[in-house]
Amino acid sequence: MHTDHADERFVCAECRGTIPINPQIRRALVQHGCALCGASIPTDTFC
Numbered sequence: 552m553h554t555d556h557a558d559e560r561f562v563c564a565e566c567r568g569t570i571p572i573n574p575q576i577r578r579a580l581v582q583h584g585c586a587l588c589g590a591s592i593p594t595d596t597f598c
């Protein structure tokens with residue numbers, strides 16, 4: 552099985568926290584920053 556997007560994760564460079572992402576969460580992270588520490592996230596983090 553190929554579930555390429557199932558384990559897509561964001562690792563925050565500031566707090567080292569890991570957040571499982573989907574397109575909605577990805578958009579929210581870019582707009583609002585890290586959900587854990589609030590660090591801003593460059594829009595090119597997710598390619």
Ligand SMILES: [Zn+2]
Nearest residue numbers: 563566585588
């Ligand atoms: Zn963070």
